[in-house]
Amino acid sequence: MKSNKLMALGIVFSIAVLIVIGTIAYSIINDKKDKGNEMFAYSTQQSLGKDDAPVKVVEFGDFKCPACRTWDVTVLPRLKEEYIDKGKVQLYFINFPFIGKDSDLGAAAGEAIYKQDQDSFWIFYDEIYQSQKKDTEEWITEELLLNIVKEKLPKVDVEKFKKDLHSKEITEKVRKDSDRAQKLKVQGAPSVYVNGNLANPDFDSMKKAIDKELKK
Template identity: 55%
Template sequence: MKSKQFSTLFIIFSLAFLVLIGVIVYTIIGKKTEDKQDPFLYKEQQTLGDQDAPVHIVEFADFKCPGCQKWDEHVFPEIQKEYIETGKVQFHFINFPFIGDDSNLGAAAGEAIYKQDHAAFWKFYTALFEAQQSTDQVWITEELLTQIVKEQLPKINVKQFQKDLNSEAIQKKVQQDKDLALGLKVQGAPTIYVNGNLVDSSYDGIKNAVEKALKK
């Protein structure tokens, strides 16, 4: 009798173990498949636009980058008006802090702001580019960042922002973005992808890629 009960329990535990192994394997395979389909980790990035938009635009940028500043001033508003606000494009910003140590601080600030209020990040995005100085200067400071938050981002809790700015979680996110850029062999900034394809960062280059993607 005891032998029969032992056998039954053994079978039950064996099946449970196999089910557990199956779940683990399925999760691992599913995650790898998801990463393969979404190498940019769209859901983890600072994002603007309709989540159901058929086209994804990714910008790799450094807040100290003069080319990024010009892109934000001249190209981004047109992309936003024509494609993001009309629900055709979801836009994703990915940090690529490569110019100086304060590039990392600017990236961390953006992540800390986005954590509190997604909409506030895009105001910060423009404000920090507008405050841009020479690349050989250390101009992104905690004082400047706090000033921008206090003066232009009323929905952001300043104390929480200051706490998050140097937190391990935020630093990890910035490094994740940088590793992603390096993994894709991003050479500079701004670097733009449309639906996973590297494109010319000019307005015409992006427009042509988006229009082509919309026809598919």
């Protein structure tokens, strides 16, 4: 009888311990989410991948940035194949328009396109990098942007895009991204964060950081 009582108490204690551990783990996970939301405002950013992906990767970029174009061509395809498409990583792009006056125009175009269709933004992301010229030139023009929309983005309404491009709403989104980069003291582009931690943007360094987060 006494043995049965001790066994029952042991079971109750074990369950209580599991509940406490589960509560702590849940709290840690949500603290990370809250930290990320505070730092990057995930829900307002342009994203690629599943919302429930355990690892959040943030890229601060400028469409005029040559290194960002290289990252798009060499790193993103591998990141997409090995992590994003498998539901392990969700990628967020945050505007960091710092190179020239037309950097802001490129950022606004991305926001205006994303507002209409999420997938179209990532097509635009590739297309504008393919159109990149010297960073000393003001090559991001409304003519270029309209050509991309008309020729490559059938899901985007051209007239709505033209209206949104210079709207207060879109301008404010770009400004908030710039303020966020300044607050985080972003030094250059691409700057990459893995679950809130700054990482080197090369694929091997990112892979190491992502795999470390996946093991937690």
